[in-house]
Amino acid sequence: MMNRIILIGNGFDLAHGLPTSYADFIRGYNITLKLGLLEGEYERYDGLCSVNISDPEDRKTLEQFRWMLQDNTFRFIRNLGEITPAEQYDHFVSDHLIYESKFFETINKAVESKKWVDIEGEYYSLLKKVFKDKSCKYGDPIQLNEELELIKGALTGYLKSVQKHYIKSELRNPDIEQIIHEPFNFRDVAVSAQKQFLEYIVNKWAEKNRIESTGEETKADESFAAIASNLVTNWENEGLKSKFIEEIKNGNGAVCDEFAYPERTLLLNFNYTKTADLYLPANSDIPVNHIHGELDNEQNPVIFGYGDELDEDYKTISNLNDNSYLTNIKSIRYLETDNYRQLLQFIDTGPYQIYIMGHSCGNSDRTLLNTLFEHKNCVSIKPYYYEWTDEEGGHSDNYIEIIQNISRNFNSMQLMRDRIVNK
Template identity: 50%
Template sequence: MNRIILIGNGFDLAHNLPTSYKDFINHYWEQWGEWLQGAYLGDKLSDELCSISQKGESQPWYWIFPSRHFPSGTKISPTDVMKTVRANPDRFLIEATPFFQHINKSFETKNWVDIEGEYYFWLKRIFRESDCGYDGAKSLNKELDEIKRLLIEYLDGIQKDQIKPDLVKESIRKAIHEPYEAQDISIDGQPAFEDFAKKRLNFLATHSDSAIEFFLNQFGYPYHSDIDEYNKKIANANYQFGGDRFNYSQHISNINKRREIVPDFFLLPDQILLLNFNYTTTADMYLYKNSGFEVNHIHGKLGDNLNHIIFGYGDEMDDDYKTISKLNDNDYLTNIKSIRYLETDKYRQLLRFINSDYYQIYIMGHSCGNSDRTLLNTLFEHPKCVSIKPFYYQWQDEQGEWRDNYIEIIQNISRNFNSMQTMRDRVVNKEFCRPLVPKSN
């Protein structure tokens, strides 16, 4: 039995990395502020997404926005420059494309934004409305390409400057490599879990010390005498007369009712796959040296020319997608993830993994939103999926009360299921879940 760790942007945020779309948009406007501070002539400056112009008689931009206050010499930040521009609409005009304007409006009203979701919203508007600011999907795709280029540039800087081994949190590493708990396994998955437990018992009793040591080293464990001691406790006295080597029913009973006497080694996953939806390599740092476990960068990896960044939308379960796919215009399908997956073997590798054995899913920092709905449905409703365990985000509100997003994650998970009965069986109850980063961290 295996384990898949879904790694989303919340994983990087848990390491205090500024990788959210909110951080990216803020950085974009900071870059604009720096541009205004260094620009000279011209009453209007523009890029592929927006323009800023002066109203009335124009002046050199760096006169209007010097880098320092005079005569104090206090530095003026690019952020303050943009605040000044926005606060003076009678003097400055900001014009943005409809798509980018909508992204910023969403950011301003909700304090967060889903760029991929906004892209799909506009893609649907274009084929429904003739007068929405675009004459076709091609111009929208061009804008998304520009946002993608800027995002990669931004994240690449974070990757090079901030993602270091000392970011690793032992609580997260421990969670990734921890043993199974019977309470986390679905009712439908119990037979597979019991079969796994029996096979692991036999493996630890029959394989060589070197083979067992290699297996345990992947989890950071050395070989331990607890294995032999436990094997003796549940050995079948009638084994020499043709019975089973072990009292399997006693072993299963111990796992369910006396878990504390069963060493962790007997319940460690056979394989672990880190399914990384991020473009960064934060997740890669969590595998032990010489581990046989892998990271699948399903959406691409920064700096990897053989695994390009996938940025778009992936909800084939949406009714509108069926209409879009029937249009005789490939521009509407340019940034659909299912099509982009075919550019590498990463998706096929994932399919081989989930078809190879039963598996549990850990959700670490992935919102399970609609932009990855098709892939998540494949994982969640697969007949070999026996458990879905979310690690939630926890914070203190203005009154000092602790809040979390467990229910929000579950709501999103539910949209990836066709069968709510299956969903209720596979998703782990909150009482058995915990925050990705505990309060003490």
């Protein structure tokens, strides 16, 4: 048996043109706030931010913005490279905005300065500061956890809107669909697992042709079969091995197209959205494991927090004897459903290959990824990476960045080098 896990992260949604990054969420939050003021509000409070336009002169200014930004002429002017009414309005709102949550202010400032943010990473950094730094803005984790819960509520509300209005069957990409269901490539298999992979192909071939692969010589007119059936019990025979491998490397159709497909495929979705579900064929037995929960399923609540038990500070946190530090640790939240148990059952059934599609493999999921990457049944880790052309026409990609992140999820660098597929 040889299986495949498609590991799906936020980059998967972004590749489908969906505005689902944390930075998109923050921008969406700010736009909603500004539109609310334009549509008649004078004050707003949600626990994260507050705005109160109480001064009569400020209210007059806001009325002017309401008129200008709804006028088609001013909408056209906004496209000229000048200081536009929209930019003036942004400054006006900023001058009246009060952050009720220091945590939310931190991630907002990160989006402004870096154009991106890792909310879960920022949360864990603050959580560690609570017990390590006496000057930390939070005296205990309780307030920080409450603020994270507010952010989670705003985020899920935003993503529900994205899912409702943007995730349609037309988004399905045939190239991605083909990759999900493609046969194994011998070159992608770890060197330490190549014999196991070849045995898998031999057994598939034997089943197809109703013969027993005993290592005894088979019919001479079946050259591939003769090589294959002898190889398993004569692995040290370099002549047989080289012939068999050559058959596969040469793209022998009988091997790749018929015998090298995965027995089972699992879509392991780290996103809260259901973009991954678009790739389930009708009446398919391919499961989607929404490991971090779903937006509209009370039986599978959203998991939002941090999951790095390999971090040096985690042991200290767990020894503090204060459960408020563990409120948003993913390993504990996983126990609210059987998603994690189902994943363990899948990886225990037999050898598997991992395709990484859109997951950065950052530390916020380090515990789970370490379990997948270093498991005895993992035979291949193949990251799909982003390529782009810069302003000067040069070509770049983020392959090395992904590999660097993946490496942090390994304790054994030897395993890492063997299992990760080369660029």
